[in-house]
Amino acid sequence: MDDSQPVCFIGDLESDDLILELYEEVGIKDIKLDMQPLKLLINKIRDTSLLSSGIRGAPQIGKVYRSGNCKVFGVLWQSSNGKPHYQGRPIVGIQNLVHQYFDPDTCELINNLPDKKPDIVKFLHNDEISFVNLCYNEKDDLKVDLNEFQRGKLHEILRQVAYEQFLTAVKIIEQTEAQP
Incomplete structure (x- = not known):
């Protein structure tokens, strides 16, 4: 039984060339893919x-997950020290609502x-x-085995905390300015 995974590149590049390069890296039979297609594409873009x-x-x-759900990730471009991009466009200030970014140098998700x-x-x-409390161990260090959902939920909770702290600071400033 062939346990290979289907591979498809969509875009302006000659897809046959990309497929051949991918086969050279991982072989033609029993393809088990991880981030090789992304690494190959990033190298071509650069x-x-x-x-x-x-x-x-x-x-x-x-x-695209097996359930049919989809998720779009951001990428720091053109290197891990680059600026955040989402759906091909640079992120500016308050637009930074993406939970996870890829490091194009390692093709790994960045822990933010x-x-x-x-x-x-x-x-x-x-x-x-x-x-x-579940997301951190007994030494208060972030657990390394958090799944994507847990990371996203923790990120959102911390975002809410930051907003609450902002509102508190604004109230203090308003009260200070209102005093004669």
Whole structure:
């Protein structure tokens, strides 16, 4: 039984060339893919010697899960020290609503969560406190085995805490300015 995974490249590049390069890297039979197609595509985009290539700019990275759900990821472009991009466009200021970004140098998701558990108890409800506690170990270090859903939920909780802190700071400023 052939246990290979189907591979397809869509875009302006000669897809046969990309498929052949992918086969050279992983073999033709029993293809088990990880991030090889993304690495190959990023290398092609970065290669400015390919004058005939129609692909340029930050890649758009998405994932379709077995359930049919889809997720689009951001990417730091053109390197891990680059600016965040989402769906091929640079992110500006408050637009930064993407939960996860890829590092184009390693093709790994970047951890944008605090490594140590923050002191946010006064801003959260009991169920949120329990969830945050589950995300950190007994030394208050971020657990490395959090799944995508858990990371996204923790990110959203921390975003809500930051907004609450902002509102508190605004109220203090308004009260200070209102005093004669």
